[in-house]
Amino acid sequence: MKVLLVNPPRYNGVSVIREERCEVTERYSVLEPYSLLQIASLLRNDNHNVSFIDLNGLDMGYDTLKDKIERTKPDAVLFRFTPTTFDHDMKTASIAKELNSDIHTGGLCWTLHTLGSQVMNEAPDLDAYITDEYEVASPALINSWENGDNISPGAITKHGYGGNVEAIKDYDSLPLPAYDLLPNLDPYFVTAPAGQPFSILYTSKGCPFKCSFCTVAGTPLKMKSSQKIIEELRYLKEHYSLRTASFFDETFTFNRKRTEEVCRLLKEENLDIKWYCNTRAHLVDKELLEMMRSAGCRGVSFGIESGSQRILDSVGKNIKIDEAKNAIKWAKEAKIKTFCSFILGLPGENWESVSETMRFVKETLPTSAQFNVAVPYPGTKLYEDTYGKDVPNTDFRKLYQDSAVTGTAELTPDDLNNAREAAYRALYTSGRWWGSNLKHVITEPSDLDLAFRYALKIVNNFVFHKMKDAH
CATH class of the missing domain: 3.80.30.20 (tm_1862 like domain)
Known part of the structure; x- marks a missing residue:
C-alpha cells in the first residue's frame, strides 16, 4: 500500500509533542516524531510505499497536507494525536476523506488507549484507532487493510476491536527509524x-x-x-x-x-x-x-x-x-x-x-x-x-x-x-x-x-x- 505518515500541525502556533507518555503541547521544544519514523521503517520492511510529512516540525499548516495528499495519492494515512489537540489533529483524517473517501485513516495516541470506543465515536473520519504497541499494531493494521480486512489486532475500527498484540520482546530486532524521510x-x-x-x-x-x-x-x-x-x-x-x-x-x-x-x-x-x-x-x-x-x-x-x-x-x-x-x-x-x-x-x-x-x-x-x-x-x-x-x-x-x-x-x-x-x-x-x-x-x-x-x-x-x- 501507499502509506502517508503525518505529524499534524502545531496547535494555535504552539508546538506539540506526540510521543507516548509525552502527548502534550510544549511551547519550547520541537521534537521529531520518532515513533512515526520507526513505523515507516517497519512498513518498508513489509514492502509498503511510505511517504512522510512533519507539519509540526516544519511549522506548516493543513494546506500543505492537502498538497501532499494530492501529490502522493496514498491508500492510507496514519497520524498521531493528543487528548488536548484532539479536534485539531483529527482534521488530518477529515482532509484525507474529503480528498478521497476511499483513503484509510488511522490514528495513534497512547494516553487515550483505554477510551478507544469514545475516541472512535468522537472521530467520524477515523477508520481505526491504534491502541496497543504501535511497533506491532501499525504494520498489522496496514497489512489488514491491504488484505481487505475490517478488523486488525491492536486497533479499534468501526467494526470492533481486533484483540491485544504482544510487545516486541527483542527490541534490537527493530530496524533503524527511517531518518532518511527527514530532510x-x-x-x-x-x-x-x-x-x-x-x-x-x-x-x-x-x-x-x-x-x-x-x-x-x-x-x-x-x-x-x-x-x-x-x-x-x-x-x-x-x-x-x-x-x-x-x-x-x-x-x-x-x-x-x-x-x-x-x-x-x-x-x-x-x-x-x-x-x-x-x-x-x-x-x-x-x-x-x-x-x-x-x-x-x-x-x-x-x-x-x-x-x-x-x-x-x-x-x-x-x-x-x-x-x-x-x-x-x-x-x-x-x-x-x-x-x-x-x-x-x-x-x-x-x-x-x-x-x-x-x-x-x-x-x-x-x-x-x-x-x-x-x-x-x-x-x-x-x-x-x-x-x-x-x-x-x-x-x-x-x-x-x-x-x-x-x-x-x-x-x-x-x-x-x-x-x-x-x-x-x-x-x-x-x-x-x-x-x-x-x-x-x-x-x-x-x-x-x-x-x-x-x-x-x-x-x-x-x-x-x-x-x-x-x-
Whole structure:
C-alpha cells in the first residue's frame, strides 16, 4: 500500500509533542516524531510505499497536507494525536476523506488507549484507532487493510476491536527509524534551540514501576543493547552531523550494566555527542554519574514529583526524599545539569506539602524545575481513584498539565494553579538559584549559549505566557 505518515500541525502556533507518555503541547521544544519514523521503517520492511510529512516540525499548516495528499495519492494515512489537540489533529483524517473517501485513516495516541470506543465515536473520519504497541499494531493494521480486512489486532475500527498484540520482546530486532524521510534535523530542539543538530532516541520503552499518576506505569520494559544504541548514534553522526541526543526512555539507567557499556562504547567510538537522559533518583550514584559525564552526558531529568515523603508514598513512587537530594547533589558535582519535574495536586496534597516541595527546590537548587498540576489520565490509578473505573465520556480535551481539572481534599483546582504559578515565581526570583546556574556556566563555558537562550525563555514564558503550554 501507499502509506502517508503525518505529524499534524502545531496547535494555535504552539508546538506539540506526540510521543507516548509525552502527548502534550510544549511551547519550547520541537521534537521529531520518532515513533512515526520507526513505523515507516517497519512498513518498508513489509514492502509498503511510505511517504512522510512533519507539519509540526516544519511549522506548516493543513494546506500543505492537502498538497501532499494530492501529490502522493496514498491508500492510507496514519497520524498521531493528543487528548488536548484532539479536534485539531483529527482534521488530518477529515482532509484525507474529503480528498478521497476511499483513503484509510488511522490514528495513534497512547494516553487515550483505554477510551478507544469514545475516541472512535468522537472521530467520524477515523477508520481505526491504534491502541496497543504501535511497533506491532501499525504494520498489522496496514497489512489488514491491504488484505481487505475490517478488523486488525491492536486497533479499534468501526467494526470492533481486533484483540491485544504482544510487545516486541527483542527490541534490537527493530530496524533503524527511517531518518532518511527527514530532510535534516534543523527544526528540532528541546527547551531552547542550542546544541543542534539534535535528535531524540528511544533506547528502551516501558516502565516496571507503578506510579499511580503515570500513563506508562507497569508497561513491559523493552531495552536495546548498547551496541544497537551506538549503531543508531553513529548513523545520525555520519548522516546528520548529530551534536546532541536526548534518550527519550522513561528510565535510561534502569540497567546499570547497559549504562556502563554505553558510556564505554561512546568513549571508544569518540563520536563527540553530548547527551541527556531521563531516570529515577534511586537509579544513579556518584560513580555512575561521573562515568556518564565522561562519556558526554550533560543533563539528567529526574521525576522528583514532590518534596513531601507522604505524597511520594501516596502515589507509589518508591523513592526517598534523601535519595532525590543525593541524586541532584551528585549530578551537580559531576557537572551534569539537573532537570527536575514536580507535580502539584497528587492525592493528599495540601499547603504544607506544597511548601515542602518548595523547600526541597530551594535546598537542592536543580538547574531547572518544571511544576505541573496532577492530571488524572485515563488508564492510571490516579484516574480510578479520582473518578472510579467506569466514567462515561471523560472530557479528555481538558487534560492539560498547566491547568488543573481536579483538586484534592484540601486544595481546589484554582489553589493548585495558583500554587504552580507561585512555585515558578519563587524559583525565578531566587538569587541563590540564579547564582547556582551562573556558577555552572563559569565552570562550563560551553553551556553559555544554552544558558542565555534558557534565560530568555524564562522571561518570555513567565512574563508573557504565564507558563501556559510549558512543562
